[in-house]
Amino acid sequence: MFPPLLSRAPSPLLTAASTSTTASSPPAPPQALRLPPPSKPPLATTLVAAAAAGLLLLSPAPAPSRADPEFKVYYGTAASAANYGGYGGNASKKDTAEYVYDVPEGWKERLVSKVEKGTNGTDSEFFNPRKRSEKEYLTFLSGIRALAPLSAVLNNLALSDVGLQDQIASADDVTSAERTDGAGQVYYEYEVAGAGAHSLISVTCARNKLYAHFVTAPNPEWGRDEAVLRRLHESFRTIQPGAPPPAAES
Numbered sequence: 728m729f730p731p732l733l734s735r736a737p738s739p740l741l742t743a744a745s746t747s748t749t750a751s752s753p754p755a756p757p758q759a760l761r762l763p764p765p766s767k768p769p770l771a772t773t774l775v776a777a778a779a780a781g782l783l784l785l786s787p788a789p790a791p792s793r794a795d796p797e798f799k800v801y802y803g804t805a806a807s808a809a810n811y812g813g814y815g816g817n818a819s820k821k822d823t824a825e826y827v828y829d830v831p832e833g834w835k836e837r838l839v840s841k842v843e844k845g846t847n848g849t850d851s852e853f854f855n856p857r858k859r860s861e862k863e864y865l866t867f868l869s870g871i872r873a874l875a876p877l878s879a880v881l882n883n884l885a886l887s888d889v890g891l892q893d894q895i896a897s898a899d900d901v902t903s904a905e906r907t908d909g910a911g912q913v914y915y916e917y918e919v920a921g922a923g924a925h926s927l928i929s930v931t932c933a934r935n936k937l938y939a940h941f942v943t944a945p946n947p948e949w950g951r952d953e954a955v956l957r958r959l960h961e962s963f964r965t966i967q968p969g970a971p972p973p974a975a976e977s
Contacts, residue, residue, distance in 0.1 A: 796955060797832040798962075801851065805867045805936060808845035826865065826938055829962035831855075831955060837862075847887045860924070861944040861952065863959050871937035874915060877903050880930055881917050884939055891941075894921040910967060916960075925949040927960035938965060 802824035830853045837852040844850065852864035866887075874880060881903065885892040895901065900920040907913050917928040926943040940963035942956050949956065 798829040798958070799832060800827050800962075801830045801853070802827055803851050803865055805850050805865075805934075805938065807869065808841050824966055825934060825936075826940075826963065826965045828863065828865070828940060828964075829959055830863070831959070855944075855948070855952075858945065858948050861948040861956075863940070863942045865938060865940045865963075867939070868937045870935060871932055872935055874913065874930065874932050874937070877905060877915055880915055881919075881928070884928070884930070890943075891919075891926070894919050894924055894926060894943075897922040908964060910970075912965060912967075921946075925956075927956065929960060929963050931965055933965040934968065 802820040803826045804820055804823050805825045833856070834853045835856050837854060839849050839852060848866040848868050850865050850867050852862060854860075854862035866884075875883065881895070881901070885895055898919050898921045900918075902918045904916045905913065906916060912931055912933065915930040917926075917930070919926040919928070924943055924945050926941060928942075929940045931938055940960070942960045944952065944956055
């Protein structure tokens with residue numbers, strides 16, 4: 728017998744055929760292969776997955792993180808006591824502003840009396856209604872053309888501010904520095920870490936006036952709101968004559 732010209736191996740997935748070619752041994756009938764049933768996950772794994780799915784459905788969505796507080800720009804005119812109340816019915820504080828600083832939304836403005844403006848030069852003040860002693864305010868003094876030495880200005884300011892005097896006297900640390908803004912304006916910066924309160928002070932001269940911006944808070948509020956209070960401190964700047972004021976208005 729001639730061997731077959733072509734041979735084909737049986738399918739390993741469907742049948743198992745005999746490999747014998749002896750005539751006396753009839754080929755075995757094909758046997759179907761049984762595939763094992765798909766394995767089931769362990770019961771513990773199934774229960775854990777079901778529990779996790781239940782938690783995802785029942786758990787409330789995480790609350791969004793608290794956004795940073797909003798701020799507005801305050802425009803200060805540094806008007807004299809004689810001109811207290813504005814420049815006229817149609818005058819805009821934005822058009823006549825000599826300085827600006829940021830104020831957190833929700834803070835309240837304290838009305839400065841004419842007597843107070845004339846004695847210690849307080850021009851504006853805002854406070855946190857939750858804690859009135861957490862505040863920012865500005866004082867000015869006319870007839871000053873240049874800053875005194877850095878070491879002398881803070882003590883001079885304290886002469887008309889009893890609270891600042893007490894804070895300096897009990898301070899654990901007082902630091903001072905000088906900076907110049909993009910327009911060439913020089914500012915003196917002071918930080919007073921007192922026993923009961925913390926203050927940031929910025930002082931500069933412009934328009935023949937000395938401007939002093941104060942940000943102060945009791946130590947508990949300072950620990951909570953330090954980032955916001957430092958922003959208020961850094962936002963203060965004077966407006967040069969003829970320069971456009973910032974766009975936002977309080």
